Amino acid sequence: MDIEDIRRRVSASLDPSRRSEFGQFFTPSDIASYMAGLFTPTTRAVRLLDAGAGVGCLLHAAASMMTVERVDAWEIDGSLVDPLASTLADIGAPFEIHHSDFILDARDLVASGVTFDRVILNPPYRKVSNSSPHRKAVEELGVRTVNLYTAFVAAALLAMREGGEIVAIVPRSFLNGLYHRPFRKFMLSIASLDAIHVFNSRRSAFSDDAVLQENVIVKLTRGNCQGDVSVSSCDDGRFIDVSSFSAPFDSVVVPGDPNAFIRIPSSSNPAPDAVSLFALGIEVSTGPIVEFRVRSSAVEREDGILVVTPKHLSPAGFSHPSALAKINHLARDPSVAKHVWPAGDYVVVKRISSKESKRRLLAYHLRREDFSDGDVAFENHLNVFHSGKSGLAPAVAARLCDYLNSDIADLEFRSISGSTQVNATDLRAMSYPGSISPGCL
Numbered sequence: 364m365d366i367e368d369i370r371r372r373v374s375a376s377l378d379p380s381r382r383s384e385f386g387q388f389f390t391p392s393d394i395a396s397y398m399a400g401l402f403t404p405t406t407r408a409v410r411l412l413d414a415g416a417g418v419g420c421l422l423h424a425a426a427s428m429m430t431v432e433r434v435d436a437w438e439i440d441g442s443l444v445d446p447l448a449s450t451l452a453d454i455g456a457p458f459e460i461h462h463s464d465f466i467l468d469a470r471d472l473v474a475s476g477v478t479f480d481r482v483i484l485n486p487p488y489r490k491v492s493n494s495s496p497h498r499k500a501v502e503e504l505g506v507r508t509v510n511l512y513t514a515f516v517a518a519a520l521l522a523m524r525e526g527g528e529i530v531a532i533v534p535r536s537f538l539n540g541l542y543h544r545p546f547r548k549f550m551l552s553i554a555s556l557d558a559i560h561v562f563n564s565r566r567s568a569f570s571d572d573a574v575l576q577e578n579v580i581v582k583l584t585r586g587n588c589q590g591d592v593s594v595s596s597c598d599d600g601r602f603i604d605v606s607s608f609s610a611p612f613d614s615v616v617v618p619g620d621p622n623a624f625i626r627i628p629s630s631s632n633p634a635p636d637a638v639s640l641f642a643l644g645i646e647v648s649t650g651p652i653v654e655f656r657v658r659s660s661a662v663e664r665e666d667g668i669l670v671v672t673p674k675h676l677s678p679a680g681f682s683h684p685s686a687l688a689k690i691n692h693l694a695r696d697p698s699v700a701k702h703v704w705p706a707g708d709y710v711v712v713k714r715i716s717s718k719e720s721k722r723r724l725l726a727y728h729l730r731r732e733d734f735s736d737g738d739v740a741f742e743n744h745l746n747v748f749h750s751g752k753s754g755l756a757p758a759v760a761a762r763l764c765d766y767l768n769s770d771i772a773d774l775e776f777r778s779i780s781g782s783t784q785v786n787a788t789d790l791r792a793m794s795y796p797g798s799i800s801p802g803c804l
């Protein structure tokens with residue numbers, strides 16, 4: 364049987380609205396084979412699960428690499444049950460198709476004591492609202508998730524035997540999204556993170572379906588001791604140019620990080636003197652001024668509070684006032700006063716996304732003289748490095764700005780952040796050279 368042919372044929376016949384409701388993007392065979400190849404080889408016959416099986420692309424790839432004792436496939440869409448059944452029949456092991464909702468079934472599944480040795484997943488992506496039955500069902504399992512894909516991984520982890528393995532292709536957002544913190548903590552408490560694969564291009568994973576989602580492939584082992592993490596990447600979805608290295612777990616999840624961010628290190632050699640921003644005594648915040656809220660306080664007068672927005676920053680540096688900016692100065696109204704900081708040396712980084720600039724970090728050192736010793740108000744499309752809402756020592760600001768504009772910093776930032784806009788949370792989570800410190804002159 365040609366599984367690629369089935370995948371393409373059934374994909375083309377899907378009803379578009381159901382397709383987006385259920386996230387019906389089937390996994391191309393190159394990706395499915397790569398994922399299946401991540402499982403630890405075993406001579407034991409395994410019980411295999413796909414919790415949202417589609418037409419069985421992933422199960423087909425996994426079964427070709429292991430001896431299968433039995434296959435369980437959940438699939439909510441009745442129109443896919445027939446093609447799925449023919450794929451599973453081709454595997455030649457006993458199978459059961461559960462034509463129902465995996466998340467709503469998960470509590471009974473976990474309570475039944477049935478466990479799986481190998482789980483392969485490309486789960487649907489959809490926000491889980493507070494009122495949805497899925498939210499309640501996952502909470503009954505003792506986990507909080509904000510998206511269906513993390514709900515699938517959480518429920519599958521609970522349905523695995525100790526030592527069982529999951530390989531999943533999922534959006535990258537769970538690695539560092541703040542809302543995903545409870546899921547990350549749950550996942551890292553119950554399983555080891557053995558491997559992460561990143562696609563260097565946003566289009567490469569599901570190029571036939573024009574999916575622009577940034578995906579990663581992760582491999583997890585339930586109950587395993589955490590060791591080094593295999594980090595791999597490739598430029599295209601055919602895996603002809605995979606490069607990989609082994610990263611110490613500490614460089615992936617920094618010990619003591621309250622958010623348990625999962626970074627994708629760019630090389631196996633983290634900088635030896637790397638420290639946190641907190642250790643440097645520097646803070647970073649989103650600029651407090653929201654332009655449309657203060658529009659009525661805008662003034663033309665030079666004696667007003669100087670406002671800094673991205674429009675005042677260009678490759679030529681800082682230029683104020685700017686004809687491009689909607690606001691250059693603000694009146695000293697009480698509503699504005701609380702957002703005003705004293706003149707000083709600040710480093711600002713534009714809140715841009717990967718679509719707007721190839722370089723992720725564009726930093727500018729603004730000096731006390733730039734504000735004519737008056738007050739300054741930063742707009743919220745800027746991230747501002749400061750010390751207690753005051754400026755930094757000029758030499759510290761200069762070193763910080765040089766670092767943020769370096770290729771090393773750009774790589775470090777990419778290890779944390781996907782293609783979302785550059786934000787203060789991700790800048791805070793980066794590591795910085797200890798030599799930026801005020802003590803190093």
Ligand SMILES: C[S@@+](CC[C@H](N)C(=O)[O-])C[C@H]1O[C@@H](n2cnc3c(N)ncnc32)[C@H](O)[C@@H]1O
Pocket residue numbers: 385386387388389390413414415416417418419420421437438439440443463464465466484485486487
């Ligand atoms: C992204 S597709 C992946 C299909 C298949 N695993 C593959 O990789 O080709 C997700 C599948 O999960 C199914 N699905 C969505 N929500 C589900 C749910 N709550 N329970 C079970 N299946 C679900 C969809 O109909 C779809 O076939």
